[in-house]
Amino acid sequence: MTYYGTEKQQRLQRQSDEAQPKIAATPGLVQAGRFFSVDNFDLIDWAFVDERLAQDGVFGFRMMSATCIEDIRLKLGPSYRVDVWSVCRADRTAATRACTAILEDDIPGGLTRVNLTADPGDDAVRAVQTCMAENGIAPFSGAMLAGNIVPAVTIALADAQGHVVATAHANIPFNTHSKHSGTAWVGLIAVAAQQRGKGLGRLVNALAVRAAFETLGADEVVEFVHADNIISRRMIEACSLRLVPGILCGLATPIVDARFTT
Numbered sequence: 371m372t373y374y375g376t377e378k379q380q381r382l383q384r385q386s387d388e389a390q391p392k393i394a395a396t397p398g399l400v401q402a403g404r405f406f407s408v409d410n411f412d413l414i415d416w417a418f419v420d421e422r423l424a425q426d427g428v429f430g431f432r433m434m435s436a437t438c439i440e441d442i443r444l445k446l447g448p449s450y451r452v453d454v455w456s457v458c459r460a461d462r463t464a465a466t467r468a469c470t471a472i473l474e475d476d477i478p479g480g481l482t483r484v485n486l487t488a489d490p491g492d493d494a495v496r497a498v499q500t501c502m503a504e505n506g507i508a509p510f511s512g513a514m515l516a517g518n519i520v521p522a523v524t525i526a527l528a529d530a531q532g533h534v535v536a537t538a539h540a541n542i543p544f545n546t547h548s549k550h551s552g553t554a555w556v557g558l559i560a561v562a563a564q565q566r567g568k569g570l571g572r573l574v575n576a577l578a579v580r581a582a583f584e585t586l587g588a589d590e591v592v593e594f595v596h597a598d599n600i601i602s603r604r605m606i607e608a609c610s611l612r613l614v615p616g617i618l619c620g621l622a623t624p625i626v627d628a629r630f631t632t
């Protein structure tokens with residue numbers, strides 16, 4: 371079984387995996403892993419947005435201007451909320467310099483890198499999904515994490531008992547029609563509560579950012595951070611990513627629902 375989380379999370383993971391041929395072929399669609407998402411306001415078919423919101427209870431808008439997000443709020447009306455995340459970006463030169471410095475230090479004692487295979491049903495993939503879910507991150511399917519849906523690298527560290535205690539992920543979510551097609555996304559950063567504040571978040575984030583350039587061949591990297599997540603923002607900035615003013619990612623949900631992810 372490659373899906374993990376609540377019934378809703380698993381249903382949406384499956385839907386995202388199965389929709390990849392459509393997402394790759396359709397200008398404006400993005401492989402966001404956990405729900406349908408678009409990256410071009412002008413290409414949005416609102417009937418599709420309305421239908422998916424009614425069925426899925428969540429819809430993503432990536433790399434939108436703040437004005438577009440306001441237009442989306444107006445279009446959706448009072449039954450829906452649009453939670454927003456700021457976009458931070460780095461190019462290869464700045465990120466390589468910052469991440470190389472972070473990665474000069476050894477992995478802290480007692481922790482080891484977990485080697486994930488291409489098998490989405492692997493126990494290690496399940497342990498990564500569990501770590502994400504336990505730390506407030508809505509997980510991806512095993513196939514997404516294993517890089518079987520879009521090009522992707524998943525990072526994990528385990529403690530001496532073999533428990534996964536830190537995760538990160540890089541992938542290429544934008545299709546070839548997108549102006550962001552050379553951009554990798556890094557996210558799904560989770561550190562177990564008892565291991566926080568020791569630089570592990572910065573470390574796995576740096577490993578994922580480096581993999582985005584070296585393994586996935588990206589031209590630039592973006593990460594998304596919510597305004598209430600100061601620690602995540604510092605972690606991201608330590609890897610040289612900087613806020614892109616006026617550009618946001620939005621997640622529409624019914625007003626009564628909790629925020630979909632951290």
Ligand SMILES: CC(C)(COP(=O)(O)OP(=O)(O)OC[C@H]1O[C@@H](n2cnc3c(N)ncnc32)[C@H](O)[C@@H]1OP(=O)(O)O)[C@@H](O)C(=O)NCCC(=O)NCCS
Pocket residue numbers: 505506507557558559560561562565566567568569570571572573599600601602604605608632
């Ligand atoms: C965000 C998270 C991954 C950070 O992991 P971590 O291992 O505790 O972070 P680090 O120890 O590497 O610290 C990262 C930065 O935050 C700072 N920081 C860490 N804990 C802090 C705290 N309690 N208060 C203020 N700053 C703090 C560190 O000093 C560091 O900044 P610096 O490089 O400027 O010194 C972790 O808190 C977590 O799993 N949170 C829940 C899931 C989440 O929010 N994920 C990110 C969304 S994608």
